[in-house]
Amino acid sequence: MIQMIMPKMGESVAEATILKWLKKEGDRIEADEMVLEIATDKVDTEIPAPSAGILSKRMFEEGQVVKVGEVIALIAAEGEAVLSSAPPSATPVSKPVSSNGTAEKKIPVPSATSSSPSLVNVSSESLSTPGTRGSSGKFYSPLVRNIAKQEGIAMSELESIKGSGMNERVTKEDLLKHIQQRGKPATTQQSNQPVTSQLSYSSPAISVSGNTEIIEMDRMRKLIADHMVMSKHTSPHVTSFVEADVTNLVKWREKVKNDFEKREKEKITYTPVFIEAVVKAIKDFPMINVSVDGTKIIIKKDINIGMATALPSGNLIVPVIKKADYLNLTGITKMVNDLASRARNNKLKPDEIQDGTFTITNVGTFGNVMGTPIINQPQVAILATGAIRKKPAVIETPQGDAIAIRHMMFLSLSYDHRVVDGSLGGSFIRRIADYLEQFDVNRVI
Numbered sequence: 001m002i003q004m005i006m007p008k009m010g011e012s013v014a015e016a017t018i019l020k021w022l023k024k025e026g027d028r029i030e031a032d033e034m035v036l037e038i039a040t041d042k043v044d045t046e047i048p049a050p051s052a053g054i055l056s057k058r059m060f061e062e063g064q065v066v067k068v069g070e071v072i073a074l075i076a077a078e079g080e081a082v083l084s085s086a087p088p089s090a091t092p093v094s095k096p097v098s099s100n101g102t103a104e105k106k107i108p109v110p111s112a113t114s115s116s117p118s119l120v121n122v123s124s125e126s127l128s129t130p131g132t133r134g135s136s137g138k139f140y141s142p143l144v145r146n147i148a149k150q151e152g153i154a155m156s157e158l159e160s161i162k163g164s165g166m167n168e169r170v171t172k173e174d175l176l177k178h179i180q181q182r183g184k185p186a187t188t189q190q191s192n193q194p195v196t197s198q199l200s201y202s203s204p205a206i207s208v209s210g211n212t213e214i215i216e217m218d219r220m221r222k223l224i225a226d227h228m229v230m231s232k233h234t235s236p237h238v239t240s241f242v243e244a245d246v247t248n249l250v251k252w253r254e255k256v257k258n259d260f261e262k263r264e265k266e267k268i269t270y271t272p273v274f275i276e277a278v279v280k281a282i283k284d285f286p287m288i289n290v291s292v293d294g295t296k297i298i299i300k301k302d303i304n305i306g307m308a309t310a311l312p313s314g315n316l317i318v319p320v321i322k323k324a325d326y327l328n329l330t331g332i333t334k335m336v337n338d339l340a341s342r343a344r345n346n347k348l349k350p351d352e353i354q355d356g357t358f359t360i361t362n363v364g365t366f367g368n369v370m371g372t373p374i375i376n377q378p379q380v381a382i383l384a385t386g387a388i389r390k391k392p393a394v395i396e397t398p399q400g401d402a403i404a405i406r407h408m409m410f411l412s413l414s415y416d417h418r419v420v421d422g423s424l425g426g427s428f429i430r431r432i433a434d435y436l437e438q439f440d441v442n443r444v445i
Contacts, residue, residue: 235416244433306356380416
């Protein structure tokens, strides 16, 4: 019997919720065929079968939370007997036994060097205990229960928290937010959240009279909403703007795009060039590539560029190009196209949307000339690129100033004014514009 294990999906991802089983017990499955859909706090994804056979037993039901490393299904190989059907919880998975004779689960615990916004100091022993259900029937993961125990939160108080997870499951982030609003700091190994004033406010009353329709936010929209509110509460946002003459860049792309597509089987857009310019500017101004931990500034040596990508659902996701400074323009182009395509088809891995150090969002895609983006925490800056438009502009020539039709665009940089002053933010965005304006129209790619 082959065990199908919940795979490791990034350093800070320790559990996942089963959204949907794509196969029934008794179904034949092929190697690498998708068996179920899962959701983590980071991304939704599908899990493939490790080998061909018959899906003998599903160990968990839809909506249940599964730890990384646990057995989620059993697959019978060719000629092997299929287990009799029974409720998923009826047949427990055998657990390894420790040297003292007690059952032991091997569950990865996020390390103190993880990029997770906040990691709670939880022992591996506490994580090896099963999850708990309250009187309301809600499931609470071992991590949530351990935090609640450390902070003296009774089950009655835990059940009063409205969760953002599937079926309103209370996540670690929900509980930490509740503790912050409660006025008690959570015990953490590492926190990217600085100490902030405890502001109390209530949402305005909303009238539902008249011709209205009420819909529930989906899981991803809830996460986005919480992340945006947290970012504005965490960082004092400032936005600087510059207008760049990108005529040479436009001419160059028109000249090379057909040959590039024939040779590389890839389309080349403006986004890889924007990313390349940002990488160069970060090397010139490394204090943009930082995070804030209380009163400490963490300088990131890796340059990992996130690119905001719109999904067919209308939601937004930010896949990350890791170590972008090690890639040439062709390499960046291939990464941009691959990540964007898999993002739109819900094929991203959790690791591919983590550890970004700077983010770019292309508002020009929607015909917008500029924007004031919200910082993607725990980063300290985000760039918005506007639409490229033909405009009359004054240019300097040997014969004097002249008015000509040029391709112009606005760049917008929102930055965290706790650590990025106007001088640094303004100089950084100006440097990006300089790299774009000075683009070599004869460049070979």
